[in-house]
Amino acid sequence: MNEHLILIDTVGDIDNFTANYEHTETGLTGQIQFIKLGNEYSVFGELHTGETIEETVAIEASSAPTPKQIFWLVAEVLKALLCPECGDKTNPE
Secondary structure, three states: OOOOEEEEEEEEEOOEEEEEEEEOOOOEEEEEEEEEEOOEEEEEEEOOOOOEEEEEEEOOOOOOOOHHHHHHHHHHHOHHHHOHHHOOOOOOO
């Protein structure tokens, strides 16, 4: 889905899961935890850059998404933080 990030694994369920990913250009890994709060996810953890992240991301889905789908939706919203060299600077606000 993204040539700069590889989703290594997700552990948990749709309401509370941890995602481990690799940034392909550096080989560094990050870990992000997702906790569902209604139609939003609290997203926090440590990025591959060593920075900590603590954001809230709104997710609208017509069906029950999988943790993998949520990871990629959140990665798209937070692209400026997860992969600043990827191109478009999506503002996570």
